[in-house]
Amino acid sequence: MTQQGTLGVAVIGTGKMGADHVRRINDVISGARVAAVVDIDEARAKAVADTADGCQAFTDPAAAMAAPGVDAVLIASPGPAHEAALLSAFEHDLPVLCEKPLTPDSASALRVLEAEQRLGHRRVQVGFMRRYDTEFMKLKALLAGGELGRPLLLHCRHRNASVHSYFTNEMMITDSVVHEMDQSRWLLEQEIAAVTVLKPTPSSLSPEPLSDPQLVVFETTGGAIVNVEIFATCGFGYQVQAEAVCERGTARVGDAHGMLVNRPGTWGGEIAPDFVARFEEAYDREVQSWVNATRRGEVEGPSTWDGYAATAVSEAGVRAQATGRRTVVEMIERPAFYS
Ligand SMILES: NC(=O)C1=CN([C@@H]2O[C@H](COP(=O)(O)OP(=O)(O)OC[C@H]3O[C@@H](n4cnc5c(N)ncnc54)[C@H](O)[C@@H]3O)[C@@H](O)[C@H]2O)C=CC1
Numbered sequence: 307m308t309q310q311g312t313l314g315v316a317v318i319g320t321g322k323m324g325a326d327h328v329r330r331i332n333d334v335i336s337g338a339r340v341a342a343v344v345d346i347d348e349a350r351a352k353a354v355a356d357t358a359d360g361c362q363a364f365t366d367p368a369a370a371m372a373a374p375g376v377d378a379v380l381i382a383s384p385g386p387a388h389e390a391a392l393l394s395a396f397e398h399d400l401p402v403l404c405e406k407p408l409t410p411d412s413a414s415a416l417r418v419l420e421a422e423q424r425l426g427h428r429r430v431q432v433g434f435m436r437r438y439d440t441e442f443m444k445l446k447a448l449l450a451g452g453e454l455g456r457p458l459l460l461h462c463r464h465r466n467a468s469v470h471s472y473f474t475n476e477m478m479i480t481d482s483v484v485h486e487m488d489q490s491r492w493l494l495e496q497e498i499a500a501v502t503v504l505k506p507t508p509s510s511l512s513p514e515p516l517s518d519p520q521l522v523v524f525e526t527t528g529g530a531i532v533n534v535e536i537f538a539t540c541g542f543g544y545q546v547q548a549e550a551v552c553e554r555g556t557a558r559v560g561d562a563h564g565m566l567v568n569r570p571g572t573w574g575g576e577i578a579p580d581f582v583a584r585f586e587e588a589y590d591r592e593v594q595s596w597v598n599a600t601r602r603g604e605v606e607g608p609s610t611w612d613g614y615a616a617t618a619v620s621e622a623g624v625r626a627q628a629t630g631r632r633t634v635v636e637m638i639e640r641p642a643f644y645s
Pocket residue numbers: 318319320321322323324344345346347350367381382383384385387405406407433434435470481581585
């Protein structure tokens with residue numbers, strides 16, 4: 307860190323999310339600066355480095371982590387690249403904000419979990435940004451307060467206008483529904499015990515190889531049921547909604563984010579085009595909170611354990627998607643290190 311305590315961040319991956327985080331650290335966040343960016347696409351790394359004063363461009367994450375002025379790492383490369391970047395950050399003993407998923411499969415997530423324990427102290431906050439969204443935070447507080455009684459059902463909708471051209475059926479679970487896997491664990495304070503995936507006849511508009519939409523059902527250890535509609539290419543906008551049905555009432559978030567307008571003959575609101583717009587404030591709060599905790603020498607927020615647990619559930623989800631059968635989640639006991 308500089309004498310003023312400004313955190314020098316290396317951002318790994320400068321695609322849609324990475325470039326947005328670079329803008330955020332440059333323009334919105336206090337106490338941090340972008341010291342380095344990394345992308346296997348050198349031209350993209352250089353173009354994004356040019357947007358930040360004194361920022362160096364790299365194509366190798368390990369080289370960026372060893373560069374002078376780098377105190378912390380924000381990983382925004384695709385999920386399959388996260389394990390190598392996390393293990394490299396541990397070698398340099400650097401604090402990390404790792405975009406979700408921690409990794410796409412539970413064997414690699416377990417290797418990361420074990421490596422952090424060998425390091426002897428927590429280093430990772432996982433980018434489950436819904437935990438930092440005002441609406442979801444209010445729902446969490448309401449459920450935790452107990453006024454509505456025990457949650458029985460959680461109805462979730464997760465709609466993207468479109469997804470990357472490299473998106474696969476498995477990614478509908480490992481990259482998209484992994485948010486609801488973390489959200490359900492966090493809101494209900496229970497683990498997910500089993501997953502079932504149902505596939506209606508796909509939309510005639512869904513691009514190969516996607517079978518879009520899908521309905522994913524979780525059974526929790528406390529007996530609650532969660533259902534998630536994932537519609538990755540709905541075309542009309544970005545919508546994330548959740549409704550908890552409890553013993554003494556229900557509570558719903560995500561219906562209208564933004565303005566509601568009455569006009570002759572119509573009533574309604576806006577639909578965000580994508581996650582960057584819908585969750586802008588949540589990402590700001592998430593990254594600021596990571597920077598603040600890191601500058602205090604602390605680690606907060608969703609942990610490597612939360613990342614592993616969500617990945618274990620998503621692995622069961624991928625199996626359930628392939629077989630059409632209810633699939634039990636297999637995960638290790640929570641180590642005392644993460645209690
Ligand atoms: N929290 C959230 O709401 C969101 C999280 N994400 C997560 O952010 C990550 C990135 O997603 P997008 O930006 O949408 O992907 P993207 O495809 O737009 O960008 C990924 C970038 O990483 C680069 N890259 C690939 N392998 C690399 C490696 N080994 N080292 C360095 N750079 C590498 C690519 O060249 C590309 O520029 C993923 O983990 C994704 O799940 C993405 C969207 C929203």
